[in-house]
Amino acid sequence: MQTNETPFYDQSDNPTECCPRFKPEGWDDQSLHFETKPFVRAKTRSLMHLPINMGSVFNKTFDAIMQSDAHDDEHAMVLSRDLSPWSAEHLFAVTKDVPDQKMLQLSGEYQTKVFEGPYRKTAQWMKAFEEELEDKGLDPDEIYAFYTTCPKCAKVYGKNYVVMVAEVEQRDA
Numbered sequence: 001m002q003t004n005e006t007p008f009y010d011q012s013d014n015p016t017e018c019c020p021r022f023k024p025e026g027w028d029d030q031s032l033h034f035e036t037k038p039f040v041r042a043k044t045r046s047l048m049h050l051p052i053n054m055g056s057v058f059n060k061t062f063d064a065i066m067q068s069d070a071h072d073d074e075h076a077m078v079l080s081r082d083l084s085p086w087s088a089e090h091l092f093a094v095t096k097d098v099p100d101q102k103m104l105q106l107s108g109e110y111q112t113k114v115f116e117g118p119y120r121k122t123a124q125w126m127k128a129f130e131e132e133l134e135d136k137g138l139d140p141d142e143i144y145a146f147y148t149t150c151p152k153c154a155k156v157y158g159k160n161y162v163v164m165v166a167e168v169e170q171r172d173a
Helices: 054-067 119-135 151-157
Strands: 031-047 078-084 087-093 102-116 138-147 161-170
Touching: 031 054, 031 078, 054 087, 102 119, 102 138, 119 138, 119 161
Parallel strands: none
Antiparallel strands: 031 087, 031 102, 078 087, 078 138, 102 161, 138 161
16 A cells, blocks of 8 residues: 555445445555644544534534545545543544644554444454454554444444554564
8 A cells, every 4th residue: 555545435435425335345454654644633522432522523624624625535534532431533534734623644554454333342343453463463552443434324334334543563573
C-alpha cells in the first residue's frame, strides 16, 4: 500500500444515501504507512461509552470537510477511540487542512483487522487484536475503531463491519 493510502472504499455503492455499503475485501490484515497524513479531529460526549451527540458532531464535521473539498472519495475513513467513559475522539481522514477545524497528522506504521458483529463487542475485538499483534512480535500503541456503518445502515445491509486500526512498532528481539 502506498504511503497515506488505505484500501479502496466505494462511496458510490450507497443505497441508503447515508453510509456506503462496506466491502471488507482488502481491509483485513493490511499494513498501512502514514506520513503526516492529515485528519480532522472531533470529540463527542458519551455516557458510559455510549455516544450522546455523535450524529450532530459527525454532520457538522462532514459539512466542513465537504465545503472545503477535503473529502477523500476513494480512501474515506473515520478512526474512533474512547478517551474516557464520558468522551470519544474521532479522526476524519482528509486530503488537506479544513478551515476552522482542529487538525492533526498521523505518522507511523499501522495494522488492520476486520471484525463483524454488534458494536458491543468492540472492547472484545480490541483485546483480541492486541493479542494477535503481540503474537506477531508487534507492540500495539493506539488502537482505533473504524465503524464502517451507522446502526441504521448496518441493519439495512445485514452486516456490521468494524475495522480495528492499530499503530504498531516492531518488538526488539
